[in-house]
Amino acid sequence: MKLTNSYTRIFIFICMSFVTLFAQNNLFNIVYPQDNKLHTELTLNVVIEAHSQNFDTLKIVTPIEQINIDLNNDKSIYCKGISLKLGENRITVRSYKNKKFISEKIKHVYVSSQLSHQYKYPPIKYKNSYFHNDKNEAKCLRCHDMSVNEVKDVAFKDITKSNCYKCHKNITKEKYGHAPAVNWLCTECHNIKSKDKSKYGITESISKSCFHCHKENKELWDASRYRHEPLDSGHCNKCHNSHSSPYEMFLRKPVNEICMGCHKDKHAKALPTKNSKCGFNDKKQCTDCHTPHATNRPFLLKEVLNKVKK
Ligand code: HEC
Ligand code: HEC
Ligand code: HEC
Ligand code: HEC
Numbered sequence: 080m081k082l083t084n085s086y087t088r089i090f091i092f093i094c095m096s097f098v099t100l101f102a103q104n105n106l107f108n109i110v111y112p113q114d115n116k117l118h119t120e121l122t123l124n125v126v127i128e129a130h131s132q133n134f135d136t137l138k139i140v141t142p143i144e145q146i147n148i149d150l151n152n153d154k155s156i157y158c159k160g161i162s163l164k165l166g167e168n169r170i171t172v173r174s175y176k177n178k179k180f181i182s183e184k185i186k187h188v189y190v191s192s193q194l195s196h197q198y199k200y201p202p203i204k205y206k207n208s209y210f211h212n213d214k215n216e217a218k219c220l221r222c223h224d225m226s227v228n229e230v231k232d233v234a235f236k237d238i239t240k241s242n243c244y245k246c247h248k249n250i251t252k253e254k255y256g257h258a259p260a261v262n263w264l265c266t267e268c269h270n271i272k273s274k275d276k277s278k279y280g281i282t283e284s285i286s287k288s289c290f291h292c293h294k295e296n297k298e299l300w301d302a303s304r305y306r307h308e309p310l311d312s313g314h315c316n317k318c319h320n321s322h323s324s325p326y327e328m329f330l331r332k333p334v335n336e337i338c339m340g341c342h343k344d345k346h347a348k349a350l351p352t353k354n355s356k357c358g359f360n361d362k363k364q365c366t367d368c369h370t371p372h373a374t375n376r377p378f379l380l381k382e383v384l385n386k387v388k389k
């Protein structure tokens with residue numbers, strides 16, 4: 080009898096904890112991002128739905144920043160652009176009342192990079208996912224204009240007037256910006272609509288979208304005898320960020336780091352070693368001698384061998 084009693088008590092206790100846990104977890108909801116998103120940019124949007132009067136502050140904690148949001152009784156949706164690092168990012172949202180912690184929710188996002196062995200192969204739980212379909216956009220329509228308002232080939236006089244700007248302004252914030260992106264002509268490249276993916280997809284062969292404008296490069300490179308593999312296979316974006324970057328030519332990293340990124344990897348030839356005749360030394364840039372794109376000279380050399388100073 081006593082035994083059953085304590086079982087009942089434990090049972091009731093467990094039920095009660097679930098009820099409180101459940102209630103607390105329902106205090107707010109992370110509308111975006113969904114868990115285990117695979118990403119390529121270092122910026123991301125976070126959208127939180129918070130109805131409750133049970134707390135007064137939300138805190139977004141990421142590996143690189145902490146953002147405090149003071150709640151406002153008239154609002155139920157809170158949107159923030161955040162920055163990420165390469166690899167795994169844990170995004171924790173915590174709620175507080177009078178500085179006392181109440182509850183938290185966590186989402187995981189992985190930013191992959193083709194230029195580093197460490198971040199090239201994300202754990203399998205991470206999946207590509209897309210935001211721009213009617214179902215997701217419906218959650219924003221009440222307050223945001225989700226339509227495209229760009230006119231083909233006409234740059235915005237005031238870029239803040241682009242409907243895309245409000246949510247994506249961080250994507251062009253770096254020092255070196257690519258012309259179509261900094262003029263907010265996003266659909267010059269994001270022009271593939273698909274039902275199960277995104278309204279703003281991009282052709283599978285990225286170079287096709289680049290050559291749409293860079294026609295002279297295409298002619299020159301097509302006519303060359305040797306073409307660099309990542310270019311030939313359509314992956315301009317492995318080296319260039321199409322939007323903006325801290326490095327000239329919107330390269331994803333400084334030149335030598337870009338080249339090392341792959342040539343240390345077993346999939347490409349090993350880094351030039353002491354035994355190879357490659358003239359690399361620490362004071363030189365790989366592109367002093369090699370072209371990243373295409374050439375008529377072997378080993379992607381810019382000049383004839385005997386003219387290369389060693
Ligand atoms: C020159 C072509 C080009 C233009 C112009 C362009 N993009 Fe992109 N965008 C790309 C490519 C290529 C990718 C695929 C990601 C990569 O580079 O690996 C991409 C990816 C993205 C992503 C997804 C990032 C991720 O990891 O899921 C977002 C968001 C995005 N672009 C927004 C924009 C916005 C907003 C604009 C307008 C300001 C824009 N893009 C203009 C080429 C372009
Ligand atoms: C209840 C109205 C409302 C809804 C619904 C809403 N937003 Fe917002 N959003 C705003 C307002 C107002 C701003 C600008 C003021 C601010 O920064 O809080 C904003 C700003 C943003 C920003 C810019 C934040 C920053 O850090 O600059 C992003 C990104 C954003 N919203 C995304 C979304 C997405 C995605 C959805 C749908 C899932 C959505 N919003 C739904 C009202 C809303
Ligand atoms: C209300 C906010 C909002 C507006 C307005 C908005 N986006 Fe997005 N967009 C998002 C969110 C959230 C994502 C998910 C990725 C992220 O957080 O960076 C996204 C992702 C994307 C992607 C990656 C593919 C996908 O579907 O996930 C592209 C490309 C993109 N947006 C282009 C655009 C363009 C072009 C416009 C203007 C016509 C636009 N966006 C307007 C919120 C917005
Ligand atoms: C809508 C047209 C358009 C598309 C599509 C486009 N670009 Fe550009 N790009 C430009 C313009 C305009 C410039 C600036 C003028 C110039 O220097 O050629 C530019 C400049 C560049 C530069 C710097 C050139 C320099 O000398 O400073 C690079 C690198 C570049 N683009 C790469 C790309 C890549 C990679 C893609 C595909 C992901 C791409 N572009 C797609 C229009 C485009």
Ligand code: HEC
Nearest residue numbers: 286289290293296309310314315317318328334366370371
């Ligand atoms: C292996 C890395 C890599 C790949 C892949 C790559 N680029 Fe480049 N790109 C560079 C570097 C590095 C520069 C800087 C110029 C230099 O030092 O020669 C550059 C410069 C440029 C320039 C300006 C200079 C010029 O030669 O006109 C354009 C335009 C350009 N790239 C477009 C593209 C396009 C389009 C593709 C895809 C078809 C592409 N790139 C693929 C690394 C790359």
Ligand code: HEC
Nearest residue numbers: 308309317337338340341346347348365366369371378379
């Ligand atoms: C995205 C990966 C990637 C990047 C970044 C990259 N390469 Fe390559 N590279 C390759 C692959 C793959 C090959 C073809 C396989 C091979 O011959 O090793 C290649 C071939 C080469 C070759 C020709 C080797 C030969 O035997 O003919 C040279 C030279 C070269 N790359 C130099 C560079 C330089 C310089 C850079 C930086 C501007 C660079 N690579 C950046 C992947 C890359």
Ligand code: HEC
Nearest residue numbers: 338342348351355356357358359363364365367368378388
């Ligand atoms: C001073 C000029 C010079 C510089 C700087 C240089 N290279 Fe080379 N590289 C050469 C020459 C010349 C060859 C051809 C050697 C031969 O004839 O075997 C070569 C060959 C190569 C090869 C193919 C053969 C091998 O050794 O694997 C690769 C890959 C390569 N270089 C990558 C790079 C990378 C990556 C950098 C920058 C870290 C770089 N090179 C910097 C001149 C240079």
